[in-house]
Amino acid sequence: MTKNTSRVPPLEALVARTRRRRFTVATLAALFSLFALYVAWYEAHGPGARRSDELPITQARADDALQANDATATAPTAAGADLVKRGEYLARAGDCAACHTADKTRPFAGGLPINTPFGTIVTPNITPDPDTGIGQWSDADFLRAMHEGIGKSGERLYPAFPYAEYTKVTDRDVLAIRAYLNTLAPIHYAPPGNSLKFPFNQRWLMVFWNMFNFTEGRYVPDPKQSAEWNRGAYLVEGLAHCEECHTPRNVTQGLKTGARFSGAVQAGWHAYNITQDKTSGVGGWSDDELVSYLSTGAAPGRANAAGPMAEVVADSTQYLTHEDLGSIVAYLRSVPPISGGESRPRDQWGNPADDVTALRGTKINAVNGAQLFVANCATCHSWTGQGVGASAPGAYPSLIHNSVVGASDANNLALVILHGVRRTTKQADVLMPAFGSQLTDDQIAAITNYVTRQFGNPQSTLTVDQVASLRTQQ
Ligand code: HEC
Ligand code: HEC
Ligand code: HEC
Structure with a gap:
């Protein structure tokens, strides 16, 4: 599983790093082989086995x-x-x-x-x-x-x-x-x-x-914390395994204990920093927004859950009681802030498009991001990017003030365009169509770069090769 820290480097760097890691891990594994035989023996025969x-x-x-x-x-x-x-x-x-x-x-x-x-x-x-x-x-x-x-x-x-x-x-x-x-x-x-x-x-x-x-052992409640906090810690650190996706990995693919919840990439998807950092994490979200995100997959004006997080919401967190969700949030509030160096929160970028004439090109050029956006996305998200239906469940969300569009990398945005969004909850059957089979890699790169420039973080750009590589991820 390819994981990295919250500040996401370009995809090539990621791939290179993964290769290096694979090499290091293989070397490590080989080096430890002999030692392993000893440990295996010790496990079986040693005291306290x-x-x-x-x-x-x-x-x-x-x-x-x-x-x-x-x-x-x-x-x-x-x-x-x-x-x-x-x-x-x-x-x-x-x-x-x-x-x-x-x-x-x-x-x-x-x-x-x-x-x-x-x-x-x-x-x-x-x-x-x-x-x-x-x-x-x-x-x-x-x-x-x-x-x-x-x-x-x-x-x-x-x-x-x-x-x-x-x-x-x-x-x-x-x-x-x-x-x-x-x-x-x-x-x-x-x-x-x-x-x-x-x-x-x-x-x-x-x-x-x-x-x-790995440390084997049951959760030990912290007597200095409230019952609510302990319940949240028990769920988040245990069954709900949020860290499997949100905490970066070390060289042996274990969780980096010094960077808990600071964000990681897996199969191309960036599970964002959810520490209490106000700029890089979710420190600026209200309790209600966090609960709403976990129970419906949408926190209007902040984020929507796509990809692996849409599955988490649909299969898991939407079923949790209000008390358990409250406990999870109480625990998340105590996660120490870790900055990824971002200059603005993911959900605080973007302006509505205001010049429709610029979008009405005289001739449709296959790789003009603005025109491709109007042709493929505007029916639902509006040509201004402000969406339709605002905060109603199942609405077509605004792309302005949306964490995927304002993130410091455009991975998730390109993956949302490639695979669409599918999330079934008690509130709504959310469906955004997948464009992977209709649009070429250069068209997806063009739309992605138009969307981040116009509605999100303009520093987040993707090359055609990066889109091609994201396409191959499972
Ligand atoms: C993130 C993915 C993931 C989740 C979530 C997960 N599992 Fe698994 N589970 C696996 C994988 C992968 C294996 C096989 C590991 C192996 O082959 O060594 C496995 C193996 C097992 C096994 C051993 C089965 C065998 O035949 O050896 C049991 C039992 C099990 N899981 C139960 C559960 C239960 C219960 C839950 C929910 C509380 C759960 N798993 C959630 C991925 C998962
Ligand atoms: C299987 C991997 C996975 C697991 C497990 C997981 N997440 Fe996520 N999470 C993600 C991904 C990927 C995103 C980005 C979603 C997107 O782009 O729409 C995300 C996004 C989020 C966000 C929104 C951040 C933002 O700014 O958009 C929050 C909050 C969150 N997760 C909380 C949690 C909590 C709490 C848990 C445990 C109950 C959890 N996640 C478990 C993968 C995961
Ligand atoms: C048929 C309507 C429809 C079309 C066309 C459409 N979308 Fe969406 N889009 C949606 C819906 C529905 C959602 C999910 C809302 C939710 O999660 O509650 C969504 C979500 C998104 C998100 C937020 C994902 C997240 O994880 O936060 C982005 C970004 C996005 N769309 C971009 C695009 C782009 C770019 C295009 C054109 C290539 C496009 N959409 C075309 C309906 C549409």
Whole structure:
């Protein structure tokens, strides 16, 4: 997964950096191979090899009962039906479907290819099918996978499965998720295998990754903070795994703990800086705007959720209760500001276009950004860029004061033009058509550069090659 810091360099630099990283990572992996053998042996034979994680399940349950009144606990479960309902809610908070549902007709049966810098990992089937799913897993197996990243036969799981965050989830909540998964229709489907290059096809190498990037353990509430804050921290750092996308990665692809929430790029999409910095992050947003964004995907005058964030909203955060969203916001408020060096907030750029005659060219030139904008975009966003329907759910948003158009890079804008926007929530079925098959790379570059110059951050430009490279991202 290609990640970088919040100030996004040009795409070539990114690609070069990824190559360098791949090389460094490969070298690192090779260097550590011998050491690894020792550590693997030590893991298996050394003292304390299996720590408290292998508590008998009854004891683990008892531990959870003790926690029943802390901030991480939700309403007590009376009946099995409640447990399953709570499990469904938590599975949504953890967005299991985003990765384990590749085909809507096969929910939770896996098969989604996830591209990493080391090759492709395909998500497994987690329906209760006994042969191809997790029907034969015990609760202890399931807890161990979620908390330690270890599969049923003791194999190491890849951190593309966010166990580094799920480790924080209480046993009680993990078992509720299991109870919910048990009620799903078993689907007999074996997803295709991974295609990872040597040495990354060696699962035991994850021992190293874990050494540098993983701390096993449940969320420990901070007694100095409010119950609301603790609930938010529990969700954000745990199930909701916001940092998987919003925190940049180090050389081993672990999260950079010194730059948490400061923004990162994955498969071309820039998950923006969401620290409290007023210029580079979301420090200027009100609580209501943040809640509105997470529950509907739109914060009028600030941002709309497209790409991976549209999925997060549609599959996960829209289902969270108002209290849980409030807790998430309370926690985000405490994230230390990190500046990416921007001179203005992403959502504070742009002016309406005011000279329609300039747009009415005598002859349509295939690569004139302004004319292409009027021909392809203005029916919905208006030739002035101010949109139609303003803040109504499902409106055609204004491109002025929009974070994608005012960002310090134009990646997401070009990706929105290539792939459109699709987001289904309780409020609206949001659909912007994809232009990837109608427009050429130079036309998309021309529209992108016109839109950032006129309605957004004029320093954000894209070359035709950069658009071509974004087109190949999955
Ligand atoms: C960001 C993507 C992502 C999300 C979100 C995600 N998973 Fe996974 N999961 C994976 C990948 C990738 C693997 C396979 C890892 C491997 O092959 O080593 C996996 C593996 C698993 C496994 C091991 C299955 C096996 O056959 O070995 C379980 C169990 C699991 N996930 C459960 C869940 C649950 C429950 C949730 C939601 C709380 C969830 N996952 C959310 C990507 C994800
Ligand atoms: C799968 C990756 C992913 C995950 C997980 C994720 N985000 Fe995002 N987020 C993104 C991307 C990509 C964008 C940019 C969306 C766009 O361009 O429309 C974004 C945008 C945002 C924005 C708007 C910023 C702006 O200025 O436009 C906020 C706020 C946000 N995310 C909060 C969160 C929170 C809180 C969580 C956890 C509950 C979370 N995100 C989880 C990828 C992710
Ligand atoms: C058929 C109507 C329609 C057309 C045509 C259209 N859009 Fe959109 N656009 C939308 C809708 C709907 C949304 C999503 C609103 C939301 O997220 O709530 C959107 C969102 C956007 C966003 C915001 C994305 C984000 O993540 O914040 C941008 C930027 C954008 N469009 C640019 C364009 C450009 C450039 C064109 C022309 C190439 C275009 N649109 C054509 C309807 C349209």
